[in-house]
Amino acid sequence: MLVRCVYASRLGKSHSSKLLNDILETSRKHNTKHGITGVLVATSDSFIQVLEGGRAQVSETYNAITQDKRHSDVTLLSFEEITQRSFEGWSMGEVTIGQLNPSVLLKHSATLHIDPFGMSGEAVLSLLKDVVASGTVVCGNATRGNRG
Numbered sequence: 001m002l003v004r005c006v007y008a009s010r011l012g013k014s015h016s017s018k019l020l021n022d023i024l025e026t027s028r029k030h031n032t033k034h035g036i037t038g039v040l041v042a043t044s045d046s047f048i049q050v051l052e053g054g055r056a057q058v059s060e061t062y063n064a065i066t067q068d069k070r071h072s073d074v075t076l077l078s079f080e081e082i083t084q085r086s087f088e089g090w091s092m093g094e095v096t097i098g099q100l101n102p103s104v105l106l107k108h109s110a111t112l113h114i115d116p117f118g119m120s121g122e123a124v125l126s127l128l129k130d131v132v133a134s135g136t137v138v139c140g141n142a143t144r145g146n147r148g
């Protein structure tokens with residue numbers, strides 16, 4: 001049984017590359033071991049993440065993430081059963097919003113400032129799929145190791 005979970009959270013402080021790297025390193029180790037794939041998008045003041053995998057594994061990981069003090073206001077945007085993955089290529093792909101072509105953002109948002117808390121789960125998922133299609137997801141390749 002495969003599920004997909006999409007959530008958003010807020011960053012107290014601004015991103016540092018160390019913070020992101022620490023999160024991604026833990027995520028990729030754990031996710032590879034537990035068959036979880038997905039993408040983490042870092043905006044200037046929020047995170048958007050999609051997790052796909054077995055229901056128990058995704059639930060457990062999401063529960064751990066909600067307890068993490070490095071972010072706050074963790075808000076579940078969607079949790080659904082799926083028949084196949086859409087983010088199967090990444091143990092945890094990384095996107096910082098500045099890397100994106102503005103047209104990808106403007107397709108889904110009134111301004112270049114993405115506010116996932118004001119968007120439907122469906123709209124956020126659609127944005128994430130376009131982000132992946134735009135080829136801006138880096139590292140965390142699920143099939144070729146973490147540095148792929």
Ligand SMILES: Cc1cc2nc3c(=O)[nH]c(=O)nc-3n(C[C@H](O)[C@H](O)[C@H](O)COP(=O)(O)O)c2cc1C
Nearest residue numbers: 023026027030031047049061064065068070071092
């Ligand atoms: C924005 C964000 C995204 C995260 N994504 C994941 C993830 O995909 N997988 C994961 O195992 N941990 C992720 N973590 C880290 C977990 O919150 C937690 O630190 C990790 O699961 C280790 O938990 P443990 O110390 O209880 O073993 C994330 C943390 C943050 C702040």
